[in-house]
Amino acid sequence: MSFSKIKMIFLVLVALAVSQTAKAGDPDILTDFILPPNLSQVDGNFFTFTGLRSLVSDPIPPSFKVLKANMEQLPALNGQSVSGAALVYPGQSVNPVHTHPRSAELLFVIMxxxxxxxxxxxxxxxxxxxxTGDMFVFPKGLVHYQYNADSKNPAIAISAFGSANPGTISLPNTLFNSTIDDNVLALSFKTDVATISKIKAGLQG
Structure with a gap:
């Protein structure tokens, strides 16, 4: 095979790889924004989300809490390739290990x-x-966590995502609160069914 043919095949493969990468994010839209099927016109209320007001008005919750602002809560985000969340961590609380299959996460600690x-x-x-004031990026699809090790002081963070619907897969819930057979879990974790049952009971408590 000649060098020119090899070069041509290489360029085709690169072009295919680039096109697949471009398709990996949210679909592009050909309008300014997308209206739900039941609406023909909207005003500023359609683009407004008030679900984070509790962040400044409510006391710190007793356990970790996430306030999401994605396409489900704010339909105006459909097609905009962006969403967010506010995360509240009481002392010694954790956002358990999880992944976001459709987006990286940029976390900003505000308290x-x-x-x-x-x-x-x-x-x-x-x-x-x-x-406070630091930012951290969690690459797309990778398992990650956040933990407030301070027993006395809470922490609050804001997360930004490059998808209107980044998705959240909680590993503890996905593995132990699903219908995966206990024997499969026991074999996967090289333990016994009794231990799996104890983990499941702890997650439900």
């Missing part, structure tokens, strides 16, 4: 401090202790 980490595809753990 307190957080220990954060993610695991890459080679099982390498990357950790950091964030202070």
């Amino acid at each position: 307190g401090s957080l220990e954060v980490g993610f695991v890459d595809s080679k099982n390498k753990l990357y950790t950091q202790t964030l202070q």
Whole structure:
């Protein structure tokens, strides 16, 4: 095979790879915004989300709480490739290990401090202790967590996503609150069914 043919095949493969990467995000739209089927016109209320007001008016909750602002809560985000969330961490609370299959996450700490980490595809753990004003990025699809190690002071963070619907897959819930057979879980984790049952009971408590 000649060098020119090899070069042509390489360029075609690169073009295919680039096109697939471009398709990996939210679909592009050909209008300014997308209206739900039941609406023909909207005003500023359609683009407004008030679900985070409790962040400034309510007391700190007793356990970790996330306030989402994605396409489900704010339909105006459909087609905009962006969404967000507010996360509240009482003392010594954790946002359990999870992934976002459709977006990276950019976390901004606005109060307190957080220990954060993610695991890459080679099982390498990357950790950091964030202070108020710090930002941290969790790469798309990778398992990650946030933990407030301070027993006395809460922490609050804001997350931004590059998708109107980034999705959240909580590993504890997905594995132990699903209908996966206990024997399969026991074999997967090299333990016994009794231990699996105990983990499930703890998650339901």
